[in-house]
Amino acid sequence: MSVRVSSRSAFPPVRRDRVIAQLPQSFRKEAALHIEEDFSSKVRTACQEQRTGTVGFKISKVIVVGDLAVGKTCLINRFCKDAFDKNYKATIGVDFEMERFEVLGVPFSLQLFSIKKKRRTTQTCVCFFSVVIIVFDLNDIASLGHARQWLEDALKENDPTSVQLFLVGTKKDLSSPAQYSRIEQDALKFASEICAEFWAVSSLTGENVTEFFFRVAALAFETNVLAELEKSGTRQIGDVVRINSTSSDPLAASKKKPSSCCQ
Numbered sequence: 001m002s003v004r005v006s007s008r009s010a011f012p013p014v015r016r017d018r019v020i021a022q023l024p025q026s027f028r029k030e031a032a033l034h035i036e037e038d039f040s041s042k043v044r045t046a047c048q049e050q051r052t053g054t055v056g057f058k059i060s061k062v063i064v065v066g067d068l069a070v071g072k073t074c075l076i077n078r079f080c081k082d083a084f085d086k087n088y089k090a091t092i093g094v095d096f097e098m099e100r101f102e103v104l105g106v107p108f109s110l111q112l113f114s115i116k117k118k119r120r121t122t123q124t125c126v127c128f129f130s131v132v133i134i135v136f137d138l139n140d141i142a143s144l145g146h147a148r149q150w151l152e153d154a155l156k157e158n159d160p161t162s163v164q165l166f167l168v169g170t171k172k173d174l175s176s177p178a179q180y181s182r183i184e185q186d187a188l189k190f191a192s193e194i195c196a197e198f199w200a201v202s203s204l205t206g207e208n209v210t211e212f213f214f215r216v217a218a219l220a221f222e223t224n225v226l227a228e229l230e231k232s233g234t235r236q237i238g239d240v241v242r243i244n245s246t247s248s249d250p251l252a253a254s255k256k257k258p259s260s261c262c263q
């Protein structure tokens with residue numbers, strides 16, 4: 001019996017329920033990173049023709065930040081382990097999970113970091129994150145108010161021009177419809193200001209959690225493929241910039257800093 005060993009075998013296999021064949025839709029069109037209905041034809045063609053370079057071998061890093069106890073760990077655990085823990089255990093240092101997807105037939109990996117870090121400290125934890133997820137509690141307006149500071153902190157240590165931002169309201173199951181609709185207005189406004197895509201989820205019930213992470217994976221994948229095509233000189237101007245054009249530039253105040261490693 002022969003066993004085929006490929007360089008991809010170092011990764012765990014992709015689960016059947018992690019296969020993405022269509023671009024998952026945004027939660028709210030008015031705060032979406034991507035206004036198209038599907039992957040670009042250029043990306044689809046590149047995948048069909050196996051011209052995706054190193055995308056299948058790379059791991060895209062995703063950082064999940066937000067106030068204490070807003071539900072960062074539960075969000076990751078609901079998606080990665082389909083589990084929910086009612087008991088709060090504060091994250092010490094860094095928690096991370098790895099998720100493997102197959103997007104348009106190409107393997108793609110996300111590494112999800114939930115980081116416990118006091119704001120305004122000098123300690124850094126930087127790994128060239130390509131996605132920043134800012135989490136707030138839909139039942140705690142103050143946690144939405146702190147989102148800007150979390151964004152600034154995250155972008156201090158990353159290249160703001162190459163980061164995709166998501167603003168995620170958690171604990172949707174605890175909101176009354178009236179409460180929810182009030183905070184959603186504020187969240188949509190803020191998401192639009194910072195060019196982030198807004199989602200509202202519940203890790204307790206699982207509402208929107210899978211849809212959200214599929215969207216993150218699909219958009220990160222598309223950006224990676226377009227970057228590969230650019231490297232090989234086949235991308236055209238306008239392929240990648242499909243961010244909601246009504247948004248102001250969120251990143252102007254952010255300064256690029258040299259990176260260091262996660263500690």
Ligand SMILES: Nc1nc2c(ncn2[C@@H]2O[C@H](COP(=O)(O)OP(=O)(O)OP(=O)(O)O)[C@@H](O)[C@H]2O)c(=O)[nH]1
Pocket residue numbers: 066067068069070071072073074075085086087088089090091092114116170171172173174201202203204205
């Ligand atoms: N009802 C409800 N409770 C939630 C939800 N998500 C998280 N919680 C609860 O909120 C508390 C905090 O959740 P965590 O995921 O540990 O919060 P965290 O942001 O990772 O906290 P730190 O590690 O301290 O930063 C726990 O008691 C969870 O059970 C949710 O969607 N619905």
